[in-house]
Amino acid sequence: xxxxxxxxxxxxxxxxxxxxxxxxxxxxxxxxxxxxxxxxxxxxxxxxxxxxxxxxxxxxxxxxxxxxxxxxxxxxxxxxxxxxxxxxxxxxxxxxxxxxxxxxxxxxxxxxxxxxxxxxxxxxxxxxxxxxxxxxxxxxxxxxxxxxxxxxxxxxxxxxxxxxxxxxxxxxxxxxxxxxxxxxxxxxxxxxxxxxxxxxxxxxxxxxxxxxxxxxxxxxxxxxxxxxxxxxxxxxxxxxxxxxxxxxxxxxxxxxxxxxxxxxx
Amino acid sequence: xxxxxxxxxxxxxxxxxxxxxxxxxxxxxxxxxxxxxxxxxxxxxxxxxxxxxxxxxxxxxxxxxxxxxxxxxxxxxxxxxxxxxxxxxxxxxxxxxxxxxxxxxxxxxxxxxxxxxxxxxxxxxxxxxxxxxxxxxxxxxxxxxxxxxxxxxxxxxxxxxxxxxxxxxxxxxxxxxxxxxxxxxxxxxxxxxxxxxxxxxxxxxxxxxxxxxxxxxxxxxxxxxxxxxxxxxxxxxxxxxxxxxxxxxxxxxxxxxxxxxxxxx
Amino acid sequence: xxxxxxxxxxxxxxxxxxxxxxxxxxxxxxxxxxxxxxxxxxxxxxxxxxxxxxxxxxxxxxxxxxxxxxxxxxxxxxxxxxxxxxxxxxxxxxxxxxxxxxxxxxxxxxxxxxxxxxxxxxxxxxxxxxxxxxxxxxxxxxxxxxxxxxxxxxxxxxxxxxxxxxxxxxxxxxxxxxxxxxxxxxxxxxxxxxxxxxxxxxxxxxxxxxxxxxxxxxxxxxxxxxxxxxxxxxxxxxxxxxxxxxxxxxxxxxxxxxxxxxxxx
Numbered sequence: 001x002x003x004x005x006x007x008x009x010x011x012x013x014x015x016x017x018x019x020x021x022x023x024x025x026x027x028x029x030x031x032x033x034x035x036x037x038x039x040x041x042x043x044x045x046x047x048x049x050x051x052x053x054x055x056x057x058x059x060x061x062x063x064x065x066x067x068x069x070x071x072x073x074x075x076x077x078x079x080x081x082x083x084x085x086x087x088x089x090x091x092x093x094x095x096x097x098x099x100x101x102x103x104x105x106x107x108x109x110x111x112x113x114x115x116x117x118x119x120x121x122x123x124x125x126x127x128x129x130x131x132x133x134x135x136x137x138x139x140x141x142x143x144x145x146x147x148x149x150x151x152x153x154x155x156x157x158x159x160x161x162x163x164x165x166x167x168x169x170x171x172x173x174x175x176x177x178x179x180x181x182x183x184x185x186x187x188x189x190x191x192x193x194x195x196x197x198x199x200x201x202x203x204x205x206x207x208x209x210x211x212x213x214x215x216x217x218x219x220x221x222x223x224x225x226x227x228x229x230x231x232x233x234x235x236x237x238x239x240x241x242x243x244x245x246x247x248x249x250x251x252x253x254x255x256x257x258x259x260x261x262x263x264x265x
Numbered sequence: 266x267x268x269x270x271x272x273x274x275x276x277x278x279x280x281x282x283x284x285x286x287x288x289x290x291x292x293x294x295x296x297x298x299x300x301x302x303x304x305x306x307x308x309x310x311x312x313x314x315x316x317x318x319x320x321x322x323x324x325x326x327x328x329x330x331x332x333x334x335x336x337x338x339x340x341x342x343x344x345x346x347x348x349x350x351x352x353x354x355x356x357x358x359x360x361x362x363x364x365x366x367x368x369x370x371x372x373x374x375x376x377x378x379x380x381x382x383x384x385x386x387x388x389x390x391x392x393x394x395x396x397x398x399x400x401x402x403x404x405x406x407x408x409x410x411x412x413x414x415x416x417x418x419x420x421x422x423x424x425x426x427x428x429x430x431x432x433x434x435x436x437x438x439x440x441x442x443x444x445x446x447x448x449x450x451x452x453x454x455x456x457x458x459x460x461x462x463x464x465x466x467x468x469x470x471x472x473x474x475x476x477x478x479x480x481x482x483x484x485x486x487x488x489x490x491x492x493x494x495x496x497x498x499x500x501x502x503x504x505x506x507x508x509x510x511x512x513x514x515x516x517x518x519x520x521x522x523x524x525x526x527x528x529x530x
Numbered sequence: 531x532x533x534x535x536x537x538x539x540x541x542x543x544x545x546x547x548x549x550x551x552x553x554x555x556x557x558x559x560x561x562x563x564x565x566x567x568x569x570x571x572x573x574x575x576x577x578x579x580x581x582x583x584x585x586x587x588x589x590x591x592x593x594x595x596x597x598x599x600x601x602x603x604x605x606x607x608x609x610x611x612x613x614x615x616x617x618x619x620x621x622x623x624x625x626x627x628x629x630x631x632x633x634x635x636x637x638x639x640x641x642x643x644x645x646x647x648x649x650x651x652x653x654x655x656x657x658x659x660x661x662x663x664x665x666x667x668x669x670x671x672x673x674x675x676x677x678x679x680x681x682x683x684x685x686x687x688x689x690x691x692x693x694x695x696x697x698x699x700x701x702x703x704x705x706x707x708x709x710x711x712x713x714x715x716x717x718x719x720x721x722x723x724x725x726x727x728x729x730x731x732x733x734x735x736x737x738x739x740x741x742x743x744x745x746x747x748x749x750x751x752x753x754x755x756x757x758x759x760x761x762x763x764x765x766x767x768x769x770x771x772x773x774x775x776x777x778x779x780x781x782x783x784x785x786x787x788x789x790x791x792x793x794x795x
Contacts, residue, residue: 018403026558026574028291032457037502042457043361043403044291047334050367054403057364069577096573099587102580138548138573138584190779192562192572236776237567246501249455283668293556297722302767307722308626308668309556312599315632319668322629511766514720 003179003264005218006256008209013039017059017207019200020083022046022076024066024095027196031064034197034223037249040204046072051079060088060207062200063110065103066095066139073106080114089206090114093199094121098128098136111159118212119155120164120199123148130155139195141167149178149265162212164220166198172217179217182261183224185231187240198223217262225259226251268444268529270483271521273474278304282324282472284465285348287311287341289331289360292461296329299462299488302514305469311337316344325353325472327465328375330368331360331404338371345379354471355379358464359386363393363401376424383477384420385429385464388413395420404460406432414443414530427477429485431463437482444482447526448489450496452505463488482527490524491516533709533794535748536786538739543569547589547737549730550613552576552606554596554625557726561592564727564753567779570734576602581609590618590737592730593640595633596625596669603636610644619647619736623729627651628658628666641689648742649685650694650729653678660685669725671697679708679795692742694750696728702747709747712791713754715761717770728753747792755789756781 018041023031028044035042045054048071055061061083063076083090094107107129110116119126122141124134130151135142144151149171152163156175165171170181188194198220205219206212230243283306288296293309300307310319313336320326326348328341348355359372372394375381384391387406389399395416400407409416414436417428421440430436435446453459463485470484471477495508548571553561558574565572575584578601585591591613593606613620624637637659640646649656652671654664660681665672674681679701682693686705695701700711718724728750735749736742760773 018405020403024574025290025555026562029294029457029559032291033502036457037455041403041405043364044289044332045361045365045403046332047367049335050365053365053367057402067574067576070579096575099573100575100580100583102577102583135587137587138550138571138575140548140571140573190567191775192559192566236773236779237563238772238775238779241775242503242507242772243501245456245503245506249501249503283670285668290555294559294722297556298767301722302720306668306670308629308670309554309597310626310630310668311597312632314600315630318630318632322665322667507768507772508766510721510768510771514766514768 003214003218003262005221005260006253008205008215008218009222009251011208012204015208016040017204018043018057019060019062019203019207020045020054020058021062022072022079023062023064026066027193030193030197031200033245034248035200035204037245038201038204046075048075048078051075052082055079055082056086058088060203061090062203064093064095064196064199065106066196068106073110076110077114084115089117089212091118091120091199091203091206092116093196094119094125094129096136096139097121097125098134099138104128116161118162118164118202118206118216120202122195123165123167126163126165127151153178162216164202164216166195170220172213174213177213178265179213180263181217181220181224183221183228183259185227187231187237188227190237191241221260221262222251222256225256228259229255268479268483268527270486270525271518273470273480273483274487274516276473277469280473281306282469283308283322284325284327284468284472285310285319285323286327287337287344288327288329291331292458295458295462296465298510299513300465300469302510303466303469311340313340313343316340317347320344320347321351323353325468326355327468329358329360329461329464330371331461333371338375341375342379349380354382354477356383356385356464356468356471357381358461359384359390359394361401361404362386362390363399364403369393381426383427383429383467383471383481385467387460388430388432391428391430392416418443427481429467429481431460435485437478439478442478443530444478445528446482446485448486448493448524450492452496452502453492455502456506486525486527487516487521490521493524494520533744533748533792535751535790536783538735538745538748539752539781541738542734545738546571547734548573548587549590549592549733549737550575550584550588551592552602552609553592553594556596557723560723560727561730563775564778565730565734567775568731568734576605578605578608581605582612585609585612586616588618590733591620592733593620594623594625594726594729595636596726598636603640606640607644614645619742620645621648621650621729621733621736622646623726624649624651624655624659626666626669627655628664629668634658646691648692648694648732648736648746650732652725653695653697656693656695657681683708692746694732694746696725700750702743704743707743708795709743710793711747711750713751713758713789715757717761717767718757720767721771751790751792752781752786755786758789759785
């Protein structure tokens, strides 16, 4: 069974949606560039005076708390309110949740005060948001005791949103159906930024497809197939990252249909 | 006819001017690195307590409002005042003007409160600053109804400065003469950062040549010839960007004289 | 004589220490990624509400004042206090000291108010911190009149810390013994970021070895051997940087033992 990942990618390339980000200062370039090489249009803006206007001309909003401050989260709320009013999807990467109490508290503030449409993180980040007693090592995932699909589904139902847990096997669920995406390559964990880029890709795909779980799964699948292609020939992590942008840019239907490994439950 | 682009590049490499930036957080590395590979010396500093001192030891100042805040613009004014007093050129990249009212307002504040020597942007950004009723899609250009050379010349005369509109054909004018630079490659539009780097290159070249329109045109020409060389063999966008730094570093007289496409009006 | 650089690298790869940074916005990605490709775990966090907690779960703290503000330095002090209490090493990159009075003042504030375990900089930066009357050109080193080993040793004794001066020959001393590391390649000075990455590497190696001078020298040696390998074949600066990450990732015992050039005094 296929979820038409390539068809959604074609929509991204045709519609070139504007994807507004308030993200972290480490991977901000990569977040912008991955949106660009997917054929869409990134914009980064965080001043409280303009975020509502910028979200108002965008087709999706991506929030990432990787290097959060209180002021940045305040701007995120303003942007998300504007996005909520306009009805565009809001993706929240709970980057580093489970590492400090501040990240947990600010993540929950966002979830409670605005409508988040997609929660994205690695296993321990999402589990922490779901109330599990886990520890994240900075922004690198830690062990989670419970079944991850269950954690994701419960959180999706509780928050009435889509949840995406990235890892060797990505779990994407809206609380009803679940997609397990088994594409990707171990080299993705050897460089900084693939997790943040994944959230930007989810935002980009959700900008053009109202079925957010399907869009998120399709985006992750395409991104990870590009990573598989970039890893061919066994490059080191620097070359791998360079080629990742090349391969996203060049993704075609036959590559995606031949490699797509998505289980739909 | 030639404007001696390579001669100005040689001056950059010999004098290694210090180019002080207050720029955006997305492409800040690329802005610094492009200055470095051109053989000059970049420095990024934005604290209000030090920007006057830093501009005071620099040979050019580059301002870019890509991820502006009110506080950052305040620092830009302090730095620009210091640059104005010292008599070094100030370049303003009106990144995203026309996307939000805040960007328009802050751009005009800068233009009204300090002396900007070079205004740089894409078509819709510069047209917005010139008072046209246009819309910028985030930081990606939108359509402009009027003749762009006319828009640029009027703005240059009004503001008594040099104006550089980048695009497939770059327009550089000081309100008297005009340079049309027709170098470059479509791949430049496929990655994030080439526009911001162009402003840094303009600042670098203006640091060593008092004829700012000529220096800006020469800088754009050299940068875009490097892009043509980097695009040879049809690399994807990741590899293209890596090679762009290689090719800037390696630029020589014969490459520039063979490829330079500048119309002087 | 060998200082066992490869053995310390193996410890980094085995223990995967979490290295907390408050660094500059220009090279923040590179600082994180170099830690990652060395096999460790970087985290960047600067909010005053969370830096104590983040330092509290880390194994080393790296501070870099490249794009400092007063607020950021305040956060650095909170983080360093937490690191001091926990007993993990604190590395301070005095990036740009000697360029503005503000950088000098803030560097001294940090040195006076918290315990800095390793001071790192280029010749003019460290000399400035040591009280010499020198000038740094932005973040690029300037000339220093005195013998650098002497400057480093005196500063190390005065401040009871380790001092690392990077350059063609790196000087690392704890005021008793001194390591002179003669690895590296001229291409490192052609791109932005190698200096900042060097501080992150020092932090990473100090996270796993209590002899901080030895750890710092070992880290610099490994990083610079990777640079030598990356420079083979004469790549341009863009390609060199990409390959630098590849070569760090791939470093093995025979490369290090064959190339290591460390004089122990």
